[in-house]
Amino acid sequence: MFENLKPQPADKILALMQMYREDPRDQKVDLGVGVYKNAEGVTPVMRAVKAAEQRIIDEQTTKAYTGLAGDPAYADTMIDLILGTSVERSKIAAVATPGGTGAVRQAFELIKMANPEARVFVSDPTWPNHVSILKYVGIETVVYRYFDTETRAVNFDGMIEDLKGAKTGDVVLLHGCCHNPTGANLNISQWKAVVELLNERGLIPMIDIAYQGFGDGLEEDAAGVRLVASSVPECLIAASCSKNFGIYRERTGLLMAISQKGDEAGLNQKTLAYLNRQNYSFPPDHGARVVTTILNDPELRADWQKELEETRLGMLALRQQLADELQRLSGSDRFGFIAEHRGMFSLLGTTPELVEKMRVDAGIYMVGDSRLNIAGLNAQTVPILAKAIIDAGV
Numbered sequence: 001m002f003e004n005l006k007p008q009p010a011d012k013i014l015a016l017m018q019m020y021r022e023d024p025r026d027q028k029v030d031l032g033v034g035v036y037k038n039a040e041g042v043t044p045v046m047r048a049v050k051a052a053e054q055r056i057i058d059e060q061t062t063k064a065y066t067g068l069a070g071d072p073a074y075a076d077t078m079i080d081l082i083l084g085t086s087v088e089r090s091k092i093a094a095v096a097t098p099g100g101t102g103a104v105r106q107a108f109e110l111i112k113m114a115n116p117e118a119r120v121f122v123s124d125p126t127w128p129n130h131v132s133i134l135k136y137v138g139i140e141t142v143v144y145r146y147f148d149t150e151t152r153a154v155n156f157d158g159m160i161e162d163l164k165g166a167k168t169g170d171v172v173l174l175h176g177c178c179h180n181p182t183g184a185n186l187n188i189s190q191w192k193a194v195v196e197l198l199n200e201r202g203l204i205p206m207i208d209i210a211y212q213g214f215g216d217g218l219e220e221d222a223a224g225v226r227l228v229a230s231s232v233p234e235c236l237i238a239a240s241c242s243k244n245f246g247i248y249r250e251r252t253g254l255l256m257a258i259s260q261k262g263d264e265a266g267l268n269q270k271t272l273a274y275l276n277r278q279n280y281s282f283p284p285d286h287g288a289r290v291v292t293t294i295l296n297d298p299e300l301r302a303d304w305q306k307e308l309e310e311t312r313l314g315m316l317a318l319r320q321q322l323a324d325e326l327q328r329l330s331g332s333d334r335f336g337f338i339a340e341h342r343g344m345f346s347l348l349g350t351t352p353e354l355v356e357k358m359r360v361d362a363g364i365y366m367v368g369d370s371r372l373n374i375a376g377l378n379a380q381t382v383p384i385l386a387k388a389i390i391d392a393g394v
Ligand code: PLP
Pocket: 034, 098, 099, 100, 101, 102, 104, 127, 175, 180, 208, 209, 210, 240, 241, 242, 248, 251, 252, 253
């Protein structure tokens, strides 16, 4: 049977990671995969994570199966972190998943089960895995305009116009904060306008939130999600703990299905648990337990927030330094958008040819669509990148 297999397209972000490793030059800068790195280029284990892991080692008495939905305490604490008090707990069905990707995959499968006719509208551009998983699950994808290549901000009029082409029952995939790959985000009045459109047309939002705390702060980054979740009849939320807890390899995510109809949560919960069972039975527990331990312990939680805030402010400082350096070198404000963007990424908005030129000439590794990972920089490499951008003629 194996002779029937065909090579599948590689993930260009992961392929770039490999290329960087194989580059023998000393002077090279990795701005590819979305992993946070500190000024020393290390992806650290956060202090609160180490402490929680130690506590789990000391106190855990069993590693027997949890439940199909994972430990209910994990769902409760994550719901609190993401939604605060914006939605009544009784309206939310939630399961632990292997990472945010697991949540995204299960959400798409749920959509396919509930409404095989539904199309999913995705931003242009979006995280490539959204598109490839939708295709794999067999859901029709429609692209809506999102990034304005002139201003490098959100093309909001274009977005709204394109979403008006959606039919009742279609799903609109939104990034909760820190849009990947662009770094351009909706402001709160734009979120409100999106909510109005969703309700007018009977569209169902699905929010992917993978960077809460990396943009404007933990609460601020959740404002859009909370507004949507509390204002529409139904929504899906896929969350990841990979970035904000730095537990990438532990595979820790959560999928929520929210229905304002009080009696639907039970069936939604059973369906999510069923999907977990079909795909892998019990979701991973270690990362979820680490997160629950941290969020439920005031001291660990405070220390986690402190370290997350340092991380966030560090990335903002790098953004400002890069924007300033580019202003100095170019004598213009045309790179000011880098300081306006939020999260790990900015899309420079240049061609694959110039991205390639920066890689060949200056050892700068960014994704071919010109996405750069701000956390891949430090105070010493910012001027190198700025010079490479100007030298390439971006
Ligand atoms: N969604 C978006 C937009 C992302 O950028 C990521 C990337 O890490 C994820 C989901 C999923 O992350 P993970 O599966 O590592 O938790």
